[in-house]
Amino acid sequence: MSIKPEYLKLFVKATEMAAYGASKFIGKNDKIAADQAAVDFMRTEFNKIDMEGKVVIGEGEMDEAPMLFIGEKVGTNKGQKLDLAVDPLEGTNFVAKNLPNSFSVLAAAEENKIFFAPDTYMEKIAIGPNLPKNLVDLDNSVEKNISLLAEAKKTSPDKLTVCILDRPRHHKIISALKNMNVNLKLISDGDVSGIIYIVNRNSPVDMYMGIGGGPEGVLAAAALSCYGGQIQTRLVLDTDEAGRAKKMGITDLKRKYNIDDMIKGDVMFCATAITNGDLANGIKDHKDYFETSTIALHKDGKINTLYKNKHKK
Numbered sequence: 001m002s003i004k005p006e007y008l009k010l011f012v013k014a015t016e017m018a019a020y021g022a023s024k025f026i027g028k029n030d031k032i033a034a035d036q037a038a039v040d041f042m043r044t045e046f047n048k049i050d051m052e053g054k055v056v057i058g059e060g061e062m063d064e065a066p067m068l069f070i071g072e073k074v075g076t077n078k079g080q081k082l083d084l085a086v087d088p089l090e091g092t093n094f095v096a097k098n099l100p101n102s103f104s105v106l107a108a109a110e111e112n113k114i115f116f117a118p119d120t121y122m123e124k125i126a127i128g129p130n131l132p133k134n135l136v137d138l139d140n141s142v143e144k145n146i147s148l149l150a151e152a153k154k155t156s157p158d159k160l161t162v163c164i165l166d167r168p169r170h171h172k173i174i175s176a177l178k179n180m181n182v183n184l185k186l187i188s189d190g191d192v193s194g195i196i197y198i199v200n201r202n203s204p205v206d207m208y209m210g211i212g213g214g215p216e217g218v219l220a221a222a223a224l225s226c227y228g229g230q231i232q233t234r235l236v237l238d239t240d241e242a243g244r245a246k247k248m249g250i251t252d253l254k255r256k257y258n259i260d261d262m263i264k265g266d267v268m269f270c271a272t273a274i275t276n277g278d279l280a281n282g283i284k285d286h287k288d289y290f291e292t293s294t295i296a297l298h299k300d301g302k303i304n305t306l307y308k309n310k311h312k313k
């Protein structure tokens, strides 16, 4: 069964409102207030929707997050049973510091069809559509993955661009890429959009790699599964986290997850820009109304659109 198409507009409204809530804190250097506003607005919208919604990826576990916590039920309790992965403010630093590329993000799938990733780090490697299945692999060397991708794209490594979070933990990968003369897109935050660059026509990114947040990895997988891209991930767990992951039912802690292991069946994905960015314009706040731009995707509905909207205040 697919997700009923009418849900897409309702989910778009949820990220639009969350983005609007967060936008009041652009440049206020207050990450917590911005995040709280996004969470409040998203939750209010969710609770207007006729669905039996359950947050499976959210702001944290019940005792650490007052709202949109993992396991929280949302919606009017009528309608389709849906699991929700949310990141009401992806890029809290960007909003706090008034920098580009912050988004309010969510993904929805049918019950039990989204990977219930713990809030830990995750290794990720992702490439776009129309490439051989399982072309690249986390266990390959950087050199091998780059050569395979260059060959499949009938080009050379110096014509490829790789996006990666600019962190000391990635020094080895970055120097391997530099040695191959690969072009870099080094981002300071926001690897959901970092991965979406791969499928965006206006951006030259060919591959995403490196370690970022687990929940963000699943959200990116939801987007890529609508675009037909590929992503492989593996959890990065310290001893404490390994215990938590086991409690969550993950038995093979070293397992590599491909896109179909993380997102099964139909999925919707919405990302509304808060500050301006490469992928969409941010919230434009006028006296009586505000304007929004949202990447809205529905896998089974084959919908892939940049949805622009105006809302009265």
Ligand code: VTB
Residues within 6 Å of the ligand: 090, 091, 092, 167, 188, 189, 190, 191, 192, 212, 213, 214, 216, 217
């Ligand atoms: C990652 C990344 C996110 O924060 O979680 C990052 O996936 C935090 O990484 O997109 P560090 O602990 O190395 O700072 C984001 O960039 C933004 O939430």
